[in-house]
Amino acid sequence: MTERQRRFTAARTALTLFTALGSLAGTALVGAAPASGVPGGRIAPGVTYEQFDIQGAQGTAHGHLLRVDLTDPHVTLDLLYPGQVAARDTVSRLADTRGAVAGVNGDFFNITETQHPGVEVTGASVGPAVASGRTLKAAVPNGQRFGPALPPGTSTEDVLGMGVDRRARLDDLALTGSVRTATGNFGLGGLNQYALPVNSVGAFTADWGSVSRVRATCGTDTNRAAPCSTDTHEVTIKGGRVVATADTPGRGAIEAGTTVLVGREAGAQELRKLATGQPVKVRHRLVAADSKIPYRFALGGYPVLAGGQPLAGLDDRTAAVRSAVGIGDGGRQVLLFSLDGGAAYKGLTIAEIADTMRELGSVDAFSLDGGGSSTLVARAPGAAGVTVRNHPSGGAERAVPNGIGVFTTP
Structure with missing residues (x-):
C-alpha cells in the first residue's frame, strides 16, 4: 500500500x-x-x-x-x-x-485579490504543474488555495498526470530544493507559486512570467486573507552569482537562466546575508510520492x-x-x-x-x-x-x- x-x-x-x-x-x-x-x-x-x-x-x-x-x-x-x-x-x-x-x-487558480487591495492578481494555479516533462511550478500551502474545501487526506500537492510510460495516474508531487552559498545552505520553500510558506524562500524563473511577485508574501499557511508580510527580501541570481538585491519583491520578465529568490520573515533574513557578486547555487525538483516513472505532464x-x-x-x-x-x-x-x-x-x-x-x-x-x-x-x-x-x-x-x-x- x-x-x-x-x-x-x-x-x-x-x-x-x-x-x-x-x-x-x-x-x-x-x-x-x-x-x-x-x-x-x-x-x-x-x-x-x-x-x-x-x-x-x-x-x-x-x-x-x-x-x-x-x-x-x-x-x-x-x-x-x-x-x-x-x-x-x-x-x-x-x-x-x-x-x-x-x-x-x-487546476483551480488565484482568481481574485479582494483581500489584498493593490496586490496584483497572478492568475497562477494552485497545485504543481509539469508540461512536456518539464517542471513549471510547485504547490501553494493548503490554506492558500482557491476552491472548495479539500477532502480529508488530500492536499494541494495532489496531482493527476501521465508518465512517460503513457499511463495516467494519481500521485503527490512535493518540492525539494536548496540554496547553497559559501556561508551556509538553506531550504527552498517554493517554485513559481503565488503563495510561499511563512518563513520560507521561493524561487521564480522565466517560466513565471512578468506578473508581480508581491502576492507570494501575502497570507499565511492557514489563512489566505492574512495581511502581506512586512519582512521581505529579494535576490536575483544570474550566472551562479548574486547580481541584484531589493527589500521588496519586484515584477517584470525574468531572463532565461536567471533565478529570483523571494524570502519572507526568516527566509528574508537568510537572503539579506547574500551580497552582490556572491556565488549561489539553487536546486529544485518535484518528488513523486508513489510513481518512479517520470511525468510527461501533471496538474493539480x-x-x-x-x-x-x-x-x-x-x-x-x-x-x-x-x-x-x-x-x-x-x-x-x-x-x-x-x-x-x-x-x-x-x-x-x-x-x-x-x-x-x-x-x-x-x-x-x-x-x-x-x-x-x-x-x-x-x-x-x-x-x-x-x-x-x-x-x-x-x-x-x-x-x-x-x-x-x-x-x-x-
Missing part, C-alpha cells in the same frame, strides 16, 4: 461508512440528449466524444465526455498552458495554439475516487458546474468530463461527481476547477480548430491557467 493509499484509508476510517456511501445516492446516467447541437462520435484515433443527461439530487445535469484510449500509439496527453505560469487564456485558444484535438480546463486539483471507492467526506450538498478527469484500465483509459453550464441544467455535488465518474468506468477520478472555468473543447474531423462543446456557466469561456490537452499524430 502506498503512502497516499494509507492516507485515504485512514480518512475513510475516520468517518462512517454511511457517510462515505450515502452521499453518492441519487445520480444516474439517463442516456444521450444532444443539447449543444454538436454530434458525438469519433474525434480522432483513440478519442471519442459523447454527451448525456445525469439525474442528480437537485435536478437534471448534462455531461460532456471525452474518452481517450492511450493504448492507441497515435494519441497522447499533455498540459495546456499559455507559456507562463502567471498567465491565463481560454481552453479553446490554448488547444488551438498547441494543435490539440480536444481538451478540458485544469484533488482526488474524489481512489481504487474504485469514493473518498470519505466528499461534499454532498453543494451542487455546481464542475469538471473532472477519470482513469480506468490501469491508466490506459482517460475520461475528460465537464458539466454543461446552460440555464436548462443543474450542477452536481462533488459526491455526485465521484459517483458519475465511477459509473462511466473510472477507477480513480480527480476534480478539476469548476463554475465558470468548466470548459470542454473538441475538434470535429476535418475542422481547422476546436469548438466548445459545453455551455460555460458565465456565458463565455473564462481564461484559465492550464488544462489537459489531447494530441494525435498521423
Whole structure:
C-alpha cells in the first residue's frame, strides 16, 4: 500500500461508512440528449466524444465526455498552458495554439485579490504543474488555495498526470530544493507559486512570467486573507552569482537562466546575508510520492475516487458546474468530463461527481476547477480548430491557467 493509499484509508476510517456511501445516492446516467447541437462520435484515433443527461439530487445535469484510449500509439496527453505560469487564456485558444484535438480546463487558480487591495492578481494555479516533462511550478500551502474545501487526506500537492510510460495516474508531487552559498545552505520553500510558506524562500524563473511577485508574501499557511508580510527580501541570481538585491519583491520578465529568490520573515533574513557578486547555487525538483516513472505532464486539483471507492467526506450538498478527469484500465483509459453550464441544467455535488465518474468506468477520478472555468473543447474531423462543446456557466469561456490537452499524430 502506498503512502497516499494509507492516507485515504485512514480518512475513510475516520468517518462512517454511511457517510462515505450515502452521499453518492441519487445520480444516474439517463442516456444521450444532444443539447449543444454538436454530434458525438469519433474525434480522432483513440478519442471519442459523447454527451448525456445525469439525474442528480437537485435536478437534471448534462455531461460532456471525452474518452481517450492511450493504448492507441497515435494519441497522447499533455498540459495546456499559455507559456507562463502567471498567465491565463481560454481552453479553446490554448488547444488551438498547441494543435490539440480536444481538451478540458485544469487546476483551480488565484482568481481574485479582494483581500489584498493593490496586490496584483497572478492568475497562477494552485497545485504543481509539469508540461512536456518539464517542471513549471510547485504547490501553494493548503490554506492558500482557491476552491472548495479539500477532502480529508488530500492536499494541494495532489496531482493527476501521465508518465512517460503513457499511463495516467494519481500521485503527490512535493518540492525539494536548496540554496547553497559559501556561508551556509538553506531550504527552498517554493517554485513559481503565488503563495510561499511563512518563513520560507521561493524561487521564480522565466517560466513565471512578468506578473508581480508581491502576492507570494501575502497570507499565511492557514489563512489566505492574512495581511502581506512586512519582512521581505529579494535576490536575483544570474550566472551562479548574486547580481541584484531589493527589500521588496519586484515584477517584470525574468531572463532565461536567471533565478529570483523571494524570502519572507526568516527566509528574508537568510537572503539579506547574500551580497552582490556572491556565488549561489539553487536546486529544485518535484518528488513523486508513489510513481518512479517520470511525468510527461501533471496538474493539480484533488482526488474524489481512489481504487474504485469514493473518498470519505466528499461534499454532498453543494451542487455546481464542475469538471473532472477519470482513469480506468490501469491508466490506459482517460475520461475528460465537464458539466454543461446552460440555464436548462443543474450542477452536481462533488459526491455526485465521484459517483458519475465511477459509473462511466473510472477507477480513480480527480476534480478539476469548476463554475465558470468548466470548459470542454473538441475538434470535429476535418475542422481547422476546436469548438466548445459545453455551455460555460458565465456565458463565455473564462481564461484559465492550464488544462489537459489531447494530441494525435498521423
